[in-house]
Amino acid sequence: MDNFIFDFDGTLANSGKTGELATKLAFKEFDLKEPSSDDINYYMGIPIEVSFKKMAPDKKFSDAEFENLLSIFRKCYKDLETSNLTLFDGIFDSLKELHRQKRKLFVVSSKHSTALTRNLESLNINQFFDGVIGSDQVEHFKPAPDGVLETLSKFNLSPDKSIMIGDAIFDLQMGKSAGVHTAGVIWGAHDVEALKQENPDYILKSPKELLEL
Template identity: 45%
Template sequence: MDNFFFDFDNTLADSSNVAVVATQQAYVAKGLVAPTREAIVGYMGVPIEVSFAQMATVPLSTPELEALFTEFRQQYQRAERTGITVFEGIPATITTLNARGKRLYVVSSKHSTPLQRNLDQVGLGQSFAAICGSDRVAHYKPAPDGILDLMARFDLDPQHSVMIGDAKYDIRMGHNAGVATAGAMWGAADPASVKAEKPTYLLDTPAALLEL
C-alpha cells in the first residue's frame, strides 16, 4: 500500500474516556439525561451532528442541539488536556511509514481544528500530508466523502490505498470509497461489529501496518 488513511479517535490515540465524560457532562449541563457509556461508545465514529440527537431522550430543536454541541466541545477541550494518549506503537509505525515514502492522511468525524490540535497534543501534528475533518465534507461517515476528498486533492490511486479505523463506520467508509480497509483492533470498543464489516485486514497491533 502507498496511501494510508487513518481515523484518529481510538485508532491513532485513545480518547474514549474523554469522549464519554465530555458527552455526559454536556447533556447534564443542558438539563438532559446523560447517555450511558455503552450508548456513547456505540456511536463513536459518528459525528456529534448525527449522534447527539439520537442519544437524547427528548426531541431537540436546532438551537438546542447547537447549544449542546458547543457545550460538548468546551467540555472536551478541558478533558483532552490530560485524557488523550497515543497508542503504543503508533509513533514508531508512523515514522517508519513516512521514512518509506508512504503518504499518510487522517480522516475524522472531528472538525479539522480540534483534530489538528489533538494531533499536535500527542506528537503527531507534523506526521501527515493532510487531514480531513467532518467540516470539510457534505456527508459524514460512513459516506466516503472524506477519503474521496483527499484522493481528489492529491491524485491518489484507490487500488493502492487503505482506510484504517477502529469502528464499523470507518470500515464502511473505506468500502464505500473503493479502497482496502483495515480494522484497528487495538482500539476497537466493539471488535465483533468491526469484523462483521469484513475488512480487508484485521490488525492486532499498529506495527502490522508495516506489512501492508
Template identity: 45%
Template structure:
C-alpha cells in the same frame, strides 16, 4: 499500500474516556438525561451532529442541539488535557511509514479544529499530509466523501490506498470509496461488528501496519 488514511479516535489515539466524560458533562450541564458510557462508546466514529440527537432521551430542536455541540466541544477541550494518549508503538510506526515515503492522512468524524489540536498535542502536528474533519465533507461516515476528497486532491491511486479504523463505519466508508480497509482491533469497542464488515486486513497491533507497505 502507499496511501494510509487513518481514523483518529480509538485508532491513532485512545480518547474513549475523554469522549465519555465530555459527552456526559455536556448533557448534564444542559439539564438532559445523561447517556450511559456504553451508549457514548457505541456512537464513537459517528459525528456528534448525528449521534447526540440519537442519544438524547428528550426531543431536541436544532437550537438546543447546536448549543449542546458547543458545550460538548468546550468540555472536550478541558478533558483532552488529561486523557488523550497515542496507542503503544503508534508514534514509531508513523515515523517508519513516513521515512519510507508513504502518504499519511487522517479522516475523522471530529471537527477539523479539535482534530488538528489533538494531533499537535500528541506531537503529530506535521506528521500527516492532510486531514479531513466532519466540517470538510458534505456527507458523514460511512459516506466516502472524506476519502474521495483526499484521493482527488492529491491524485492518489485507489488501489494503493487503505482506510484504517476501529469501527464498522470506517470499514463501510472504505468500501464505499472502493479502497482497501484495515481494522484496528487494538481500539475496537465492538470487534464483532468490525469483523462483520469483512475488512481487507485484520490488525491486532499498530506494528502490523508496516506489513501493508511491504
C-alpha cells in the same frame, strides 16, 4: 500500500474516557438523560452532529439549542483532553517509519477540524501527515465516503493503492463505499466481532502490523 488513511480517536489516539465524560457532562448540563457508556462508545465513530440526536431521540432541538449542546460538549472535551489524550503504544514509531518509507499518510475523522488539528499537534504527529479532513469539511459524514473520496481526489491517489484504517464499523463502511482497501484495528474502543462482520481486508492486532501492509 502507498496511501494510508487513518481515523483518529480509537485508531491513532486513545482519548480514554474523555469523549464519554464530556458527553455525559453536556447532556447533564442540558437536562437530558445521560446516555449509557455503551451507547456513547458505539457512536464514537460518527460526528456528534449525528450521534447526539440518536442518543436523545425524544428531544426536539431547535437549531440554537442543538448548537449550544455541541458547544458545551466541545468545551468539556477541551478541558478534559489534556490529561487524557495519548497515542496508542507503537503508533508514533509506526507512523515515523511509514513516513520515512515515503508512504502518504492522511487523517479522516469525525472530529471537528479545529480539535483534530490541535490534537495532532499536541501529540507531535502532525508532522507525518500529508492531509487532514475533519467532520466540518465534508458534506456527508461517516459512513458516507466523502472524506476518503475528497482525499483521493485532492491528492490524486489510486484507490487500489489506498487503505482506510479505523476501529469502528463506520470507518470500514466509509472505506468500502469509497472503493479503497480497509483495515480494522482491535486496539480501539469498538467491538472486534462487529468489525469482523464488516469483512475488512485486514484485521490489525498491533500498530507495527501497519508496516506489513
